[in-house]
Amino acid sequence: xxxxxxxxxxxxxxxxxxxxxxxxxxxxxxxxxxxxxxxxxxxxxxxxxxxxxxxxxxxxxxxxxxxxxxxxxxxxxxxxxxxxxxxxxxxxxxxxxxxxxxxxxxxxxxxxxxxxxxxxxxxxxxxxxxxxxxxxxxxxxxxxxxxxxxxxxxxxxxxxxxxxxxxxxxxxxxxxxxxxxxxxxxxxxxxxxxxxxxxxxxxxxxxxxxxxxxxxxxxxxxxxxxxxxxxxxxxxxxxxxxxxxxxxxxxxxxxxxxxx
Amino acid sequence: xxxxxxxxxxxxxxxxxxxxxxxxxxxxxxxxxxxxxxxxxxxxxxxxxxxxxxxxxxxxxxxxxxxxxxxxxxxxxxxxxxxxxxxxxxxxxxxxxxxxxxxxxxxxxxxxxxxxxxxxxxxxxxxxxxxxxxxxxxxxxxxxxxxxxxxxxxxxxxxxxxxxxxxxxxxxxxxxxxxxxxxxxxxxxxxxxxxxxxxxxxxxxxxxxxxxxxxxxxxxxxxxxxxxxxxxxxxxxxxxxxxxxxxxxxxxxxxxxxxxxxxxxxxxxxxxxxxxxxxxxxxxxxxxxxxxxxxxxxxxxxxxxxxxxxxxxxxxxxxxxxxxxxxxxxxxxxxxxxxxxxxxxxxxxxxxxxx
Amino acid sequence: xxxxxxxxxxxxxxxxxxxxxxxxxxxxxxxxxxxxxxxxxxxxxxxxxxxxxxxxxxxxxxxxxxxxxxxxxxxxxxxxxxxxxxxxxxxxxxxxxxxxxxxxxxxxxxxxxxxxxxxxxxxxxxxxxxxxxxxxxxxxxxxxxxxxxxxxxxxxxxxxxxxxxxxxxxxxxxxxxxxxxxxxxxxxxxxxxxxxxxxxxxxxxxxxxxxxxxxxxxxxxxxxxxxxxxxxxxxxxxxxxxxxxxxxxxxxxxxxxxxxxxxxxxxxxxxxxxxxxxxxxxxxxxxxxxxxxxxxxxxxxxxxxxxxxxxxxxxxxxxxxxxxxxxxxxxxxxxxxxxxxxxxxxxxxxxxxxxx
Numbered sequence: 001x002x003x004x005x006x007x008x009x010x011x012x013x014x015x016x017x018x019x020x021x022x023x024x025x026x027x028x029x030x031x032x033x034x035x036x037x038x039x040x041x042x043x044x045x046x047x048x049x050x051x052x053x054x055x056x057x058x059x060x061x062x063x064x065x066x067x068x069x070x071x072x073x074x075x076x077x078x079x080x081x082x083x084x085x086x087x088x089x090x091x092x093x094x095x096x097x098x099x100x101x102x103x104x105x106x107x108x109x110x111x112x113x114x115x116x117x118x119x120x121x122x123x124x125x126x127x128x129x130x131x132x133x134x135x136x137x138x139x140x141x142x143x144x145x146x147x148x149x150x151x152x153x154x155x156x157x158x159x160x161x162x163x164x165x166x167x168x169x170x171x172x173x174x175x176x177x178x179x180x181x182x183x184x185x186x187x188x189x190x191x192x193x194x195x196x197x198x199x200x201x202x203x204x205x206x207x208x209x210x211x212x213x214x215x216x217x218x219x220x221x222x223x224x225x226x227x228x229x230x231x232x233x234x235x236x237x238x239x240x241x242x243x244x245x246x247x248x249x250x251x252x253x254x255x256x257x258x259x260x
Numbered sequence: 261x262x263x264x265x266x267x268x269x270x271x272x273x274x275x276x277x278x279x280x281x282x283x284x285x286x287x288x289x290x291x292x293x294x295x296x297x298x299x300x301x302x303x304x305x306x307x308x309x310x311x312x313x314x315x316x317x318x319x320x321x322x323x324x325x326x327x328x329x330x331x332x333x334x335x336x337x338x339x340x341x342x343x344x345x346x347x348x349x350x351x352x353x354x355x356x357x358x359x360x361x362x363x364x365x366x367x368x369x370x371x372x373x374x375x376x377x378x379x380x381x382x383x384x385x386x387x388x389x390x391x392x393x394x395x396x397x398x399x400x401x402x403x404x405x406x407x408x409x410x411x412x413x414x415x416x417x418x419x420x421x422x423x424x425x426x427x428x429x430x431x432x433x434x435x436x437x438x439x440x441x442x443x444x445x446x447x448x449x450x451x452x453x454x455x456x457x458x459x460x461x462x463x464x465x466x467x468x469x470x471x472x473x474x475x476x477x478x479x480x481x482x483x484x485x486x487x488x489x490x491x492x493x494x495x496x497x498x499x500x501x502x503x504x505x506x507x508x509x510x511x512x513x514x515x516x517x518x519x520x521x522x523x524x525x526x527x528x529x530x531x532x533x534x535x536x537x538x539x540x541x542x543x544x545x546x547x548x549x550x551x552x553x554x555x556x557x558x559x560x561x562x563x564x565x566x567x568x569x570x571x572x573x574x575x576x577x578x579x580x581x582x583x584x585x586x587x588x589x590x591x592x593x594x595x596x597x598x599x600x601x602x603x604x605x606x607x608x609x610x611x612x613x614x615x
Numbered sequence: 616x617x618x619x620x621x622x623x624x625x626x627x628x629x630x631x632x633x634x635x636x637x638x639x640x641x642x643x644x645x646x647x648x649x650x651x652x653x654x655x656x657x658x659x660x661x662x663x664x665x666x667x668x669x670x671x672x673x674x675x676x677x678x679x680x681x682x683x684x685x686x687x688x689x690x691x692x693x694x695x696x697x698x699x700x701x702x703x704x705x706x707x708x709x710x711x712x713x714x715x716x717x718x719x720x721x722x723x724x725x726x727x728x729x730x731x732x733x734x735x736x737x738x739x740x741x742x743x744x745x746x747x748x749x750x751x752x753x754x755x756x757x758x759x760x761x762x763x764x765x766x767x768x769x770x771x772x773x774x775x776x777x778x779x780x781x782x783x784x785x786x787x788x789x790x791x792x793x794x795x796x797x798x799x800x801x802x803x804x805x806x807x808x809x810x811x812x813x814x815x816x817x818x819x820x821x822x823x824x825x826x827x828x829x830x831x832x833x834x835x836x837x838x839x840x841x842x843x844x845x846x847x848x849x850x851x852x853x854x855x856x857x858x859x860x861x862x863x864x865x866x867x868x869x870x871x872x873x874x875x876x877x878x879x880x881x882x883x884x885x886x887x888x889x890x891x892x893x894x895x896x897x898x899x900x901x902x903x904x905x906x907x908x909x910x911x912x913x914x915x916x917x918x919x920x921x922x923x924x925x926x927x928x929x930x931x932x933x934x935x936x937x938x939x940x941x942x943x944x945x946x947x948x949x950x951x952x953x954x955x956x957x958x959x960x961x962x963x964x965x966x967x968x969x970x971x
Binding site for chain 2: 763
């Protein structure tokens with residue numbers, strides 16, 4: 001009886017991301033303790049917390065960059081806890097990185113092309129892709145989406161910081177993403193570039209949900225429906241942006257010094 | 261991620277005894293197998309062999325001799341490889357000129373021995389000469405290209421080509437043998453029975469004293485290094501740097517000092533090993549690449565940057581070469597490489613290496 | 616020969632004005648390599664057989680084997696010292712399976728059985744070397760592949776039943792087919808030129824194909840490649856297999872050209888020299904290994920006399936090679952290609968300012 005109920009619960013929740021009892025230890029140090037979190041398809045969620053609260057570790061457990069010490073990770077109902085990162089990517093999960101981890105010695109076009117090719121067939125193909133190929137069309141669409149048309153042929157190593165952050169987002173949008181994890185996308189951006197970023201995020205198709213980790217509350221709270229607050233590797237509050245902003249505990253812990 | 265490793269490393273050091281007990285608790289079968297193998301090996305060495313054994317393994321004298329030669333050769337390999345592994349662990353480039361330093365030390369020690377007649381003094385000379393070359397390399401070249409591990413490795417490659425040709429120029433292509441000093445010459449009896457005469461009298465193994473002395477010295481140096489790395493401030497800084505590269509940036513300008521000390525020490529050890537090699541076997545053209553390769557294999561098997569790993573790897577490779585030479589002549593050297601391949605396939609970071 | 620189809624005058628046969636525009640742009644963009652190709656094709660008309668086989672032919676073969684190293688190092692970031700060994704495995708297998716002066720060991724199978732089989736075995740070895748080192752990162756590769764190369768060297772030296780130990784094999788002739796004896800200098804030269812040009816064009820083409828681009832992605836950032844859906848280890852191993860194919864063909868050409876193979880064809884110094892060739896030429900473009908190879912062969916052939924002529928000991932050849940290598944590594948990380956690029960950039964800058 002209970003097993004059937006469990007199975008229905010597991011398969012039928014319809015959640016995009018479902019973490020149950022996820023913990024992650026580094027030696028004796030607990031980076032995450034018993035995290036249970038669900039995010040609906042298409043939902044946009046911010047994860048906030050001070051430095052060392054475990055936000056990036058949480059993303060790493062979801063993507064499989066390193067596996068959780070205990071607990072399960074489900075992606076659209078499927079248990080992906082033990083799958084390697086590239087298998088999760090092929091199921092429609094994407095992420096961006098806090099420090100730009102791009103291909104510095106390749107052009108912008110090649111970077112986006114690799115991302116598109118990575119989630120399609122023919123990764124090992126020895127035949128060059130023609131300019132008329134459908135994949136090249138989507139490469140140029142993505143470059144246009146993040147406003148990088150004018151630097152398509154430049155090497156990534158030569159781009160400005162803000163442009164690298166935009167490219168970072170283009171890589172995460174390649175293929176058919178179902179859910180994206182943004183790790184501090186606004187870090188190091190000028191106020192103007194932050195405006196562009198908010199525009200890009202809010203213009204994403206409605207079916208694509210995301211989790212965003214961000215220090216800049218003005219960016220984070222404008223692009224999400226729900227907020228999860230983390231502290232010392234645990235979740236301590238969830239709610240809508242206006243509730244979180246009004247919460248006295250949150251203000252004391254997180255918004256206090258930095259936001260004044 | 262990196263902080264995790266240094267955490268584990270520190271735990272490891274502090275509670276080694278605990279860790280052993282825990283390991284046995286987790287792997288009772290493996291522990292039992294290892295214990296049985298160790299006891300069997302001890303019995304094989306110490307007890308006279310029953311009749312059937314000689315037909316299987318040949319004369320016991322041969323086997324025990326190979327065993328002793330393997331262990332003492334392991335001591336020599338450890339002297340060469342421990343410096344190599346520390347340099348790689350801390351500075352992250354492969355010193356392909358390490359074999360040249362070994363050969364250079366052997367030649368300098370030989371010259372010093374010829375001049376002064378003192379075998380022990382020649383060690384001092386070899387250590388100092390090689391340490392000076394090491395410091396010069398670190399200060400003049402490697403400091404200028406820090407963090408570019410491929411370029412640094414290529415430079416060591418170029419240097420090794422030039423060094424080996426220059427040494428041929430100076431010392432020629434002939435093998436040079438370094439004489440054993442009188443007080444260490446000749447064999448000594450050991451309490452190991454190799455055969456029993458028909459009269460019932462036991463025959464004991466005779467083994468060259470100099471090899472035993474050098475093995476003792478290698479063990480002493482190994483223990484000394486381990487203590488220095490775990491108990492002194494500089495040693496702990498080196499260990500921290502090996503475990504976690506980010507620690508180095510905290511040290512600031514002292515990083516360079518640390519690099520120079522480690523390079524000088526590793527080079528000096530390689531130089532001293534050159535004299536050992538010249539006494540055990542001989543020093544000649546080509547020995548530089550032989551000992552570079554031995555260091556590579558020892559360090560790959562034992563684990564990069566780990567002194568206990570270098571000791572374990574040296575022992576395994578020394579034994580496999582000597583036992584291989586007795587029992588599989590056609591494949592003796594290949595046996596060591598086969599061990600390396602198996603270790604790489606099962607544990608890419610080496611037996612005692614950390615990822 | 617086939618170079619005609621790839622880089623030679625064949626495109627001239629394409630008619631039509633529009634294509635002519637594209638063609639002239641293509642020709643002007645690739646003019647240095649086209650000129651080089653034409654020169655290599657007409658070389659037998661002017662050069663004697665010593666220059667054909669002992670200088671240019673040898674350089675082309677070494678260039679091919681170094682090209683396989685360049686492919687792994689330049690595009691994949693994996694400096695493999697096992698490529699000469701892959702070539703050596705192919706060469707040895709050709710002698711064992713095919714024809715040699717040792718009927719006790721050689722099987723005397725026809726070349727069209729022996730050569731593909733020898734290549735297959737060598738590719739399997741190269742892939743195995745890749746599988747062993749692909750799971751480790753960066754500089755570790757050099758150590759593992761150097762140790763593997765040494766292992767093969769010692770195996771050939773100590774093993775008599777298969778590798779004939781110290782002596783190795785002699786008299787391994789190139790085949791006869793199409794009524795041509797490929798042992799003759801000019802046919803042998805064209806055969807070498809064909810395979811060298813083919814592997815050059817193949818590497819150049821693959822570098823912009825999905826496989827090659829992904830390899831460069833792995834070089835720049837393996838972790839990110841995982842994060843966008845690639846299996847990095849599989850990609851690295853596949854790159855080793857492709858590189859091994861080129862090295863294996865080079866290895867067979869090498870035994871045909873040398874007419875012998877012994878442990879000293881795959882010794883540590885030879886393995887190291889191959890890396891020297893690739894680095895001196897430059898590993899950012901497939902032409903680099905060929906440049907490095909021709910420099911090496913010319914030095915190797917004439918440096919002895921040159922050293923003696925200026926009053927130095929001719930035996931100091933290795934010091935010369937080592938110093939030259941050091942200078943390149945210290946001052947031009949991208950080898951001769953890097954020097955050439957800097958030179959042309961300066962010329963262009965000078966030309967631009969003169970124009971105004």
